[in-house]
Amino acid sequence: MLYDLFIHLLGFLFRIASLFNAKARLWVAGRRNWRARYRSALLKLAAEKGEQSRILWVHAASLGEFEQGRPLIAAFRTRYPRWRIVLTFFSPSGFEVRKNYAHADLICYLPADTRRNACDFVEIVRPDIAVFVKYEFWSNYLHTLKDRQVPTFLVSALFRPEQPFFRWYGGFWRDMLDCFTQIFVQNTASESLLKAHGVSHVRRAGDTRVDRVLDIAAGAPENALVASFARTPEQPDIFVAGSTWESDESVLLPALSLHFSSGTAAHTWKLIIAPHEPGHAEKTARTVRQVFGFGE
Missing domain, CATH: 3.40.50.11720 (3-Deoxy-D-manno-octulosonic-acid transferase, N-terminal domain)
Known part of the structure; x- marks a missing residue:
């Protein structure tokens, strides 16, 4: 067969x-x-x-x-x-x-x-x-x-x-x-x-x-880093991309950079990216810094 x-x-x-x-x-x-x-x-x-x-x-x-x-x-x-x-x-x-x-x-x-x-x-x-x-x-x-x-x-x-x-x-x-x-x-x-x-x-x-x-949300412990990404009156918008691959990020990040560079979007949004592979996180962080023009 x-x-x-x-x-x-x-x-x-x-x-x-x-x-x-x-x-x-x-x-x-x-x-x-x-x-x-x-x-x-x-x-x-x-x-x-x-x-x-x-x-x-x-x-x-x-x-x-x-x-x-x-x-x-x-x-x-x-x-x-x-x-x-x-x-x-x-x-x-x-x-x-x-x-x-x-x-x-x-x-x-x-x-x-x-x-x-x-x-x-x-x-x-x-x-x-x-x-x-x-x-x-x-x-x-x-x-x-x-x-x-x-x-x-x-x-x-x-x-x-x-x-x-x-x-x-x-x-x-x-x-x-x-x-x-x-x-x-x-x-x-x-x-x-x-x-x-x-x-x-x-x-x-x-x-x-x-x-x-819902179970995770109900039992989630306090975390200062996570709390820093919570909505605020000044930054009410959050964009989350989960389980991303490099091919996803090559399209997603330039598009987001273009959007955030216009008007006030850069000041009102918070961006969270969780790569599919944990070992890829640092490379993703470097790409974000390059695409968005952030310093180290």
Whole structure:
């Protein structure tokens, strides 16, 4: 099957990239000898919580998707404290930041989506419920869960007409949608699009990231630096650009500079930029100083 060849090729490319890329090295190392490690960790959990405790498996691609699934995990933990929660990530960006997240019992990488890996992983974890967040569609995992009659849910999903699900060649992708017990989407447009293509097991439930943002805002500690960026009568306007890449900033910063250089805009706005990669922050700061003509 072409898909399986693609997954094997993807793993091979990650191994090649690991020779010179730190994230790729983490991706490869985190999946090494995973069967023995995951089996051992789950046996330990079973001893702590009891063999009969049930398992919720939540999968997120990276940190952003985790933040969308986080309110669900926390609420589930509160309501069902005896359940074991397994949290998997595809990307090191999520795993490395949240590998000690308190509400999950086992946090690990999702093995590459080969048929053997999917069957072995589901056999080792034996989830009673599986939850995938937003854009995670892994064919072998989804079909394995369906074959084993594991209730499987997609949450905070977004769909657009140009996605392969809705193309003439999208049968492979539409088959994955049929593997979900229920699909929870963020907006009416996604719900209507799915229903127009014969997908009836869909409900509009909103974006769980909004719940997370409200939780953060409610519990945010005092921070003098953050407070200095609060609105004031003299500077009532704030522009925030989050998770930016260099390509974004190359367009955004000159446009903002042009806007701020006219009239009184430069004196009424505050600008906050949060690069996607923390290591890129200093370079972004230098670019801001150059574009806006600030001193060091």
